[in-house]
């Protein structure tokens with residue numbers, strides 16, 4: 680394939696409609712049963728030929744995103760180039776639409792988008808299985824950003840099985856001021872478990888997917904989905920950021936049919952019964968003063984795709 684001048688990849692955010700967290704593993708990760716759900720808030724990653732690897736970032740909170748080799752998109756480009764024994768010559772421009780450090784896998788999204796974009800730019804022709812394997816090396820959530828839709832993530836979240844869904848769902852996301860660190864939230868989860876059980880690992884049940892939640896997804900039943908949302912990191916996120924309780928309450932009082940912290944937070948996610956209810960809920964959340972902004976999104980949507 681001839682290298683083209685510029686390739687743009689669109690990649691969605693995620694919310695975990697279930698995040699069941701097991702005990703710490705020997706490698707420091709936690710076993711999870713994570714039902715990932717891709718929603719229509721997007722980053723755009725544009726890959727252009729260059730004489731070396733360059734990263735630029737624009738969009739909301741761009742100044743909080745590293746424009747160096749620690750950026751997950753840069754790591755993805757370096758990994759793919761090393762795999763094929765080529766120089767990582769590309770300019771990766773990231774346009775952030777996904778809240779930064781918000782529990783919506785924005786960095787993972789950019790890692791997945793960079794894999795897809797660089798593979799297309801360099802004509803390396805990696806097949807899906809190879810991209811998924813490289814994605815898992817980059818981070819637990821990166822494979823899902825490639826796949827999109829709805830999927831059950833096991834292991835540390837990287838082993839994916841698609842989950843069938845019976846239609847679209849309407850979401851509102853309350854974006855907070857400032858982020859939360861994912862390792863800090865897992866650490867707080869362990870600390871809280873230590874306090875209550877004396878051991879954070881021994882008595883923690885092996886996480887498993889909730890059949891009622893899978894059925895709600897399969898039938899497209901928003902009310903049943905709202906009733907079965909679960910996030911084992913929520914108590915830890917609330918412990919580190921108590922004001923999130925006000926956000927969750929504001930959304931519930933404004934008519935949300937389900938509410939939870941998205942992943943490690945601090946973004947709060949709300950299920951609405953239809954598009955009009957989602958708009959009304961977003962307006963009420965904005966007026967409540969309990970979040971920086973409220974954004975409406977539908978899902979599920981596909982993973983990283985060249986546009």
Ligand SMILES: C[C@@](CO)(OP(=O)(O)O)[C@H](O)COP(=O)(O)OP(=O)(O)OC[C@H]1O[C@@H](n2ccc(N)nc2=O)[C@H](O)[C@@H]1O
Pocket residue numbers: 695698707708709710711713781782783784785787817818819820821834835836861862865941942943944
């Ligand atoms: C919590 C979740 C929920 O989907 O995402 P966010 O809400 O932050 O986006 C994920 O588990 C985050 O996945 P990701 O952000 O890819 O994490 P990684 O880079 O693999 O790991 C970062 C750190 O998080 C902790 N970690 C991550 C995954 C996991 N199953 N157990 C863990 O304990 C570890 O401390 C690890 O060093």
Ligand SMILES: Nc1ncnc2c1ncn2[C@@H]1O[C@H](COP(=O)(O)OP(=O)(O)O)[C@@H](O)[C@H]1O
Pocket residue numbers: 743744745749750751752773778779780781782783784785786787789790858859861943944
């Ligand atoms: N491309 C990227 N976009 C956003 N953050 C990134 C990126 N690459 C590295 N990071 C770092 O990862 C941290 C977590 O960001 P992000 O992936 O948005 O949040 P979360 O892990 O909560 O979903 C950020 O604070 C930032 O320092």
